[in-house]
Amino acid sequence: MNIVLGVSGGIAAYKAPELVRRLQDLGAAVRVILTPNAARFVSPLSLAAVSHHGVITDQWGDPAKGGVDHIEMARWAELLLIAPATANVIAKLAVGIADDALTTYSVAHRTAIMVAPAMNWSMLQHATVVQNLATLRSRGVEIIDPESGYLAEGEEGEGRLAAIPAIVERVKMHRGTRDLEGKRVLVTAGPTREAIDPVRYLSNRSSGRMGYAIADAARRRGATVTLVSGPTSLEVPPGVDITRIDTAKEMLEAVMAKAASHQIVIKAAAVADFAPETVADRKIKKPADRGTIELSLRKNPDILASLATVHPRPFIVAFAAETDSVEKNAREKLERKGADLIVANDVSDTTIGFDSDENEVLILGRDGSSVRVERSPKLVIANRILDAVVARLG
Numbered sequence: 001m002n003i004v005l006g007v008s009g010g011i012a013a014y015k016a017p018e019l020v021r022r023l024q025d026l027g028a029a030v031r032v033i034l035t036p037n038a039a040r041f042v043s044p045l046s047l048a049a050v051s052h053h054g055v056i057t058d059q060w061g062d063p064a065k066g067g068v069d070h071i072e073m074a075r076w077a078e079l080l081l082i083a084p085a086t087a088n089v090i091a092k093l094a095v096g097i098a099d100d101a102l103t104t105y106s107v108a109h110r111t112a113i114m115v116a117p118a119m120n121w122s123m124l125q126h127a128t129v130v131q132n133l134a135t136l137r138s139r140g141v142e143i144i145d146p147e148s149g150y151l152a153e154g155e156e157g158e159g160r161l162a163a164i165p166a167i168v169e170r171v172k173m174h175r176g177t178r179d180l181e182g183k184r185v186l187v188t189a190g191p192t193r194e195a196i197d198p199v200r201y202l203s204n205r206s207s208g209r210m211g212y213a214i215a216d217a218a219r220r221r222g223a224t225v226t227l228v229s230g231p232t233s234l235e236v237p238p239g240v241d242i243t244r245i246d247t248a249k250e251m252l253e254a255v256m257a258k259a260a261s262h263q264i265v266i267k268a269a270a271v272a273d274f275a276p277e278t279v280a281d282r283k284i285k286k287p288a289d290r291g292t293i294e295l296s297l298r299k300n301p302d303i304l305a306s307l308a309t310v311h312p313r314p315f316i317v318a319f320a321a322e323t324d325s326v327e328k329n330a331r332e333k334l335e336r337k338g339a340d341l342i343v344a345n346d347v348s349d350t351t352i353g354f355d356s357d358e359n360e361v362l363i364l365g366r367d368g369s370s371v372r373v374e375r376s377p378k379l380v381i382a383n384r385i386l387d388a389v390v391a392r393l394g
């Protein structure tokens with residue numbers, strides 16, 4: 001695969017040589033275009049050395065070598081990846097301004113474009129950036145969303161360039177396997193909320209990111225995807241059919257109504273095991289005479305166990321959120337819940353799993369198989385889970 005990597009002038013430009021290397025690991029040939037501002041953060045010489053090609057920094061080309069070469073490059077390229085993409089370069093792409101080597105090339109480029117924004121969280125939320133990204137999306141440009149975390153300015157927030165393995169995974173998926181074509185996949189994601197009174201509920205820290213990543217990966221691999229989701233703030237992947245629920249009972253009803261028409265069910269949701277026995281119809285008042293109140297809980301329905309009765313029975317992937325004896329407890333859950341595969345994650349580590357961009361899992365099969373996926377972005381984990389499903393469905 002021939003990739004043109006466009007690098008624009010943000011601090012994340014220093015990651016470009018590593019990105020070139022990881023793209024080469026996919027077997028890709030990479031040629032790099034730097035904006036003049038990017039060349040302040042990363043040296044053209046480093047990128048020339050790792051890419052084994054001259055690096056373009058000037059839209060007028062090198063007169064000694066015969067001048068402008070962006071048209072020849074556009075004939076060569078199968079993908080233009082811009083990472084990092086600044087607010088400035090995103091705005092220029094949206095309106096077609098061509099005033100440096102990268103933006104001039106972008107107008108000449110004829111095949112797929114992927115853009116990985118990186119900027120301060122406040123810039124990412126600015127109306128012009130939001131609108132320009134929407135314009136690019138509407139033209140078929142794939143946006144690789146930035147991550148949340150520590151930003152160069154010393155603040156926490158969304159805007160950090162997506163992790164290099166996540167970018168590489170998107171490129172790999174672009175090259176595309178369609179091994180789930182013709183399959184219907186049902187994914188559950190996010191937390192459930194169990195009401196205590198009109199303003200309070202019991203819930204958990206699930207963000208929905210794991211389940212949404214599976215839904216996204218499955219539809220990119222050709223599946224028709226249904227998502228049953230608890231409350232999250234995530235964007236639904238395009239083309240995915242969504243049913244939103246609040247409680248475990250509503251999730252049970254939605255899953256049972258749809259499961260028989262799906263060949264694969266993947267249960268990444270963190271379903272509350274218990275719900276208040278009664279829901280107060282008014283806000284519960286603080287007792288004047290005591291420092292405690294009692295809340296009586298009843299067990300919620302086990303959705304996984306109910307799936308065993310569905311006919312025709314789908315291929316079932318369960319998750320296991322464990323804090324100790326992870327493999328042993330997950331294997332026991334796999335048997336007890338009658339699933340075909342179980343994905344175990346150690347939720348005692350707060351840097352993975354719940355409400356994190358990354359996860360680290362063990363994928364356990366009924367045949368005794370065990371595959372460890374080291375700490376990776378959730379899209380990578382999602383694809384390894386789908387690989388395990390595809391290997392078993394044949």
Ligand code: PMT
Nearest residue numbers: 206207208209210267268270271303304319320321354355
């Ligand atoms: O959403 P994120 O922030 O991305 O975090 C991802 C995650 C940590 C939530 C995810 O990776 C995960 O582990 N999901 C399962 C969480 C969980 O509820 O695990 P459990 O071990 O309690 O349940 C085992 C399985 O039974 C799960 O597939 C669960 O969906 C299912 N279950 C649980 C209770 C219930 N009443 N009905 C069920 O079907």
